[in-house]
Amino acid sequence: MATGALMLDLVGTSLTAEEAITLQQPEVGGLILFSRNYTDPAQLEQLMQAIRSIRPDLIVAVDQEGGRVQRFRDGFTRLPAMAVLGRMYQRDPVEACVSAHELGWLMAAELRAFDIDISFAPVLDIDWQQSSIIGDRAFASTPETLAKLALAFMQGMHEAGMAATGKHFPGHGWVQADSHLELPVDERDEAHLEQSDIQPFKYLITHGLDAIMPAHVVYSQVDVEPAGFSSYWLKEKLRKQLGFSGVIFSDDLTMEGASIAGSYAQRCQKALDAGCDMVLVCNQPRQALEVLDYLSTRPMVNNPRIATMRGKSSDSLQNTQRLEQARGLAGRCVALIR
Numbered sequence: 001m002a003t004g005a006l007m008l009d010l011v012g013t014s015l016t017a018e019e020a021i022t023l024q025q026p027e028v029g030g031l032i033l034f035s036r037n038y039t040d041p042a043q044l045e046q047l048m049q050a051i052r053s054i055r056p057d058l059i060v061a062v063d064q065e066g067g068r069v070q071r072f073r074d075g076f077t078r079l080p081a082m083a084v085l086g087r088m089y090q091r092d093p094v095e096a097c098v099s100a101h102e103l104g105w106l107m108a109a110e111l112r113a114f115d116i117d118i119s120f121a122p123v124l125d126i127d128w129q130q131s132s133i134i135g136d137r138a139f140a141s142t143p144e145t146l147a148k149l150a151l152a153f154m155q156g157m158h159e160a161g162m163a164a165t166g167k168h169f170p171g172h173g174w175v176q177a178d179s180h181l182e183l184p185v186d187e188r189d190e191a192h193l194e195q196s197d198i199q200p201f202k203y204l205i206t207h208g209l210d211a212i213m214p215a216h217v218v219y220s221q222v223d224v225e226p227a228g229f230s231s232y233w234l235k236e237k238l239r240k241q242l243g244f245s246g247v248i249f250s251d252d253l254t255m256e257g258a259s260i261a262g263s264y265a266q267r268c269q270k271a272l273d274a275g276c277d278m279v280l281v282c283n284q285p286r287q288a289l290e291v292l293d294y295l296s297t298r299p300m301v302n303n304p305r306i307a308t309m310r311g312k313s314s315d316s317l318q319n320t321q322r323l324e325q326a327r328g329l330a331g332r333c334v335a336l337i338r
Contacts, residue, residue, distance in 0.1 A: 003029050003300075003301075003302070003303045003304075003306045003307065004025070004026055004027045004028045004029030004030070004295070004300075005027065005029055005268075005272060005276075005277065005278050005279060005295060005301070005303070005306075006027050006028050006029060006030070006268075006278070006279060006281065006288070006291055006292055006295055007028075007029065007030030007031060007032055007059070007061065007249070007278055007279065007280045007281070008022070008028065008030075008031065008032070008280075008281050008282070008285075008288040008291075008292075009031065009032050009033070009034060009037075009282050009283065009285075009288070010031070010033070010037050011036075011285065012036065012037065013036075013037055013038065013039055013043055013047065014043075014046070014047060014050070015047065015050045015051060020050075020054055022289070022292070023051065023054060023055050023058065024054055024055065025292060025296075026300060027292055027295040027296055027300070028055075028058070028292065029058070029059060029278055029306055030058060030059040030060070030061060030278055030280075030306075031051065031055075031058055031059070031060050031061070032060075032061045032062065032063075032280060032282060033060065033061070033062045033071060033116070034062075034063075034071055034282075034283075035071045035072075035073075037071075038071060038072050039074075040074060040075050041075040041076075041114070044072070044114050045114060048060070048114050048115050048116065052115060057307070057310070059117050059118065059278075059306060059309050059310060060115070060116050060117050060118075061116070061117060061118045061119070061120060062111065062116055062118075062119055062120075063119065063120050063121075064076075064079070064107055064111060064119035064121065065079070065082065065119065065120075065121045065122070065123060065137060066079030066080050066081055066082060066103070066107065067079070067080060067081025067082065067083075067136055067137060067337070068081065068136070068137065069137060072111075076110055077106060077107075077110060077326075077327045077330050077331075078330065078331070078334050079103065079106075079107055079330055079334075080103070080330060080333035080334045080336070080337055081136040081137060081337055082100075082122070082123065082136070082137060082138065082139045082149070082153070083127065083135070083136035083137070083138060083139065083140075083337075084136075084333045084334075084336050084337050085099060085100050085103075085139055085140075085149050085153075085333075086127075086138070086139050086140035086141065086145060086146070086149065087336070088333075088336075089140065089145050089148075089149060093148070096149060097148060097149060097152040098152070099329055099333070100139075100149045100150075100152035100153040100156070101152040101153065101155055101156040101159075102156060102322075102325075102326045102329055103153065103156065103326070103329065103330060103333070104121075104122070104152065104153035104154060104155065104156025104157045104160075105156035105157065105159050105160045105316065105326065106156075106160075106323070106326040106327065106329075106330060107119060107121070107156075107157070108156065108157040108159075108160035108161065108162035108316075109160040109161075109314065109316035109317050109323070110317070111162065112160055112161050112162055112311050112314055112316070112317075113317050115311065116311070117162070117163070117309055117310050117311040118162060118163055118164075118165060118211075118309055118311070119157075119162065119165075120165045120167060120213060120249070121153070121157070121164065121165065121167075122139070122150045122153045122154060122157075122164060122166060123137045123138055123139070123150075123166075123167055123168075124146065124147075124150055124166040124167065124168075124169075124171075124200040124201055124204065125137070125138050125167070125168055125171055125172045125173035125197070126138060126140070126141060126142070126143060126146060126171060126173040126174075126196060126197055126200070127139075127140065127141045127173055128141065128173045128174050129141065130173075130174070130176050131172065131173050131174065131175060131176060132176070133172070134172055134173045136337070138173055139153075143196055143197070143199035143200050144199075146200045147199060147200040147203040147204065150166070150200055150204060151203065151204055151207055154204060154207070154208075154209065155207075158208070159314070159316070160314050160316045161311050161312035161313060161314035161316070162311055162312075163210035163211060163308065163309045163311075164204075164209060164210050164211070165210065165211040165212065165213055165247075165249060166200070166201055166204055166209050166211070166212050166213070167212070167213035167214075167215075167251070168213055168214060168215035168216075168217070168227075168251060169198075169201055169212050169213065169214045169215060169227060169233070169238065170193050170197055170198050170201065170214075170215070170219065170227060170233060170237070171186075171193060171196070171197025171198065171201075171215070172184075172215040172217055173197065174186050174188065174197065175217055182256050183216065183217075183218060183226065183256065183259070183260055184215075184216075184217045184218070185217070185218045185220050186217055186218070186219045186220070187220050187221060188219070188221065189221045189222070190219070190221065190222050193219065193222075198242075201242070202242055205242055205243065205244050205246075209244070209246060210246045210247065210308065210309065211246050211247035211248070211249055211309060212238065212244060212246065212247075212248055212249070213248075213249045213250070213251055214226075214227040214228040214230075214233060214234060214238075214248065214250070214251065214276075215227050215228065215251065216228055216251050216255050216258050218260075219233075225260075225270075225274070226258070226260060228250050228251055228258070228271055228274070228276065229258075229260075229267075229270040229271055229274050230274055231273070231274045231275060233274075234248055234274050234275030234276065235274070235275045238275070239275065245305075246305065246308070247277045247278065247305045247306060247308065247309055248275055248276045248277050248278075249276065249277070249278050249279075249280060250271040250276045250278070250279040250280055251280065252280045252281070252282045252283075253267040253268065253271065253279055253280060253281050253287075253291070254281060254282055254283055254284045254287060263290075264281065264284075264287045264290045264291050264294075265290055265291060265293075265294035267279075267291075268281075268291045268294055268295065269294070272298075277303055277305050277306055278306060279291065
């Protein structure tokens with residue numbers, strides 16, 4: 001069965017008639033939710049029922065990393081920024097990894113209770129102490145510690161029935177520029193990247209990482225194209241050299257870091273031709289429809305990878321004792337950051 005390559009979003013807290021028609025287009029394969037789409041658990045349940053009634057196969061996503069990046073808050077557990085786990089690791093590596101596992105499980109279990117398939121997590125960027133857009137979203141400032149914590153977090157997600165997406169390949173933590181607002185350039189050579197930033201991706205790939213999101217960053221000594229539009233980074237490095245067989249999601253094509261590729265149709269074309277399986281177009285409904293129109297001119301491709309991102313059934317939330325303990329852990333971790 002052919003699978004749509006576009007992930008787009010909604011304007012508000014309920015599904016409009018126009019959006020319902022759009023979601024039924026075969027070129028649409030995914031939907032990402034934001035804070036504007038959420039008020040409380042009852043509203044989210046109604047919204048998800050409306051979405052599933054017309055597209056039960058749709059991959060529904062959200063950014064629920066924790067810390068600064070948590071779209072659903074009221075009615076959900078407040079999750080800490082992952083940097084707290086890196087600090088915990090310095091004191092007690094075992095406790096830190098157990099905590100990472102439980103926080104990954106908790107995040108995923110709460111979302112899966114609403115039939116949301118994925119949160120775009122974990123962040124695999126290294127905190128080089130110079131990127132404000134990454135910062136405390138990163139687990140740690142060394143690839144070894146980061147990889148171990150991210151693996152534990154991913155395994156917790158898997159236990160709750162959620163596939164994991166590592167981002168932002170091959171590493172966004174070095175550049176100071178915010179790719180939402182400009183096109184960052186990382187001038188390090190590939191050998192340096194291989195020894196540092198790529199290591200967490202490589203480690204998680206060998207342990208079953210389901211998906212990867214490349215960065216809107218140019219690695220100027222490797223390729224003139226940003227990683228998300230680069231056949232070298234996606235097909236040669238990621239697929240061939242690292243042996244990654246999972247899903248490649250583009251980062252949001254409305255970000256300024258993607259503007260180098262041209263119009264929205266051109267951005268979509270370049271991302272797909274470079275090796276992305278699905279492209280994200282967020283916060284710009286008109287541009288999303290432009291990409292949808294473009295995709296309607298391309299042959300539909302049978303891409304079985306995308307279906308692997310659908311959430312799996314889990315009885316995680318029925319374990320009320322574990323849930324209470326995990327929520328207590330999250331609360332203690334949030335308090336440590338303040």
